[in-house]
Amino acid sequence: MTRTINEALTDVYFYLHYKHEEALTHQNIRCMQSIEKNKRTTIQFIAEVLGVSHNTASEHVKRLIQKGYIRKGKNEEDRRAVLLELTDLGKEVLRRNTELDEQKLQTILDRLTDEDKAQLIRSLELLQKETIHVFSS
Numbered sequence: 350m351t352r353t354i355n356e357a358l359t360d361v362y363f364y365l366h367y368k369h370e371e372a373l374t375h376q377n378i379r380c381m382q383s384i385e386k387n388k389r390t391t392i393q394f395i396a397e398v399l400g401v402s403h404n405t406a407s408e409h410v411k412r413l414i415q416k417g418y419i420r421k422g423k424n425e426e427d428r429r430a431v432l433l434e435l436t437d438l439g440k441e442v443l444r445r446n447t448e449l450d451e452q453k454l455q456t457i458l459d460r461l462t463d464e465d466k467a468q469l470i471r472s473l474e475l476l477q478k479e480t481i482h483v484f485s486s
Contacts, residue, residue, distance in 0.1 A: 365449040365457070371442055376401075380409050381435060381443045384419060390433045418442055 376399055383398045384390045396406035410433060413419045418439030422432045435443065458466060 362449070365453045367445040367448070367450045369446060371446065373442070373446060376409055377413060378443070378446055380406075380413060381418060381439060382447065384433050384435050385440070385443060391430055392433070395433070413439070 379399060380395050383395055387394065392406050392410055393403060395410060396403045399406060399409070401409075410419065414421070417436055419433050420436055422434050461469070
């Protein structure tokens with residue numbers, strides 16, 4: 350069953366993703382996703398997500414700042430800590446590198462019955478809910 354789900358999801362992404370225009374590494378994307386999904390992201394958190402040293406995470410962050418995708422902000426609760434946030438450009442670049450192309454997706458949805466669309470949404474929402482429940486914290 351897991352193989353079938355993995356094949357289905359990777360096929361969907363392969364055929365429906367946006368054309369990638371930016372030269373970004375997998376770790377660049379993971380950094381940006383971490384910032385998007387965790388509103389209080391620090392360099393230490395990035396290091397833990399990537400499984401790298403603080404210095405290596407800091408270098409990734411530095412390059413993403415230079416590209417204009419993220420910026421540093423102050424932590425009001427702990428002035429020593431630096432929080433990271435996506436810029437508007439970073440949000441758009443992340444969207445194009447992780448989401449499905451809406452026009453391509455709409456082409457597929459237009460082929461489905463209303464019942465099939467409702468079933469698809471229910472299934473994806475269930476998978477999303479359980480994933481967040483099990484792996485967020």
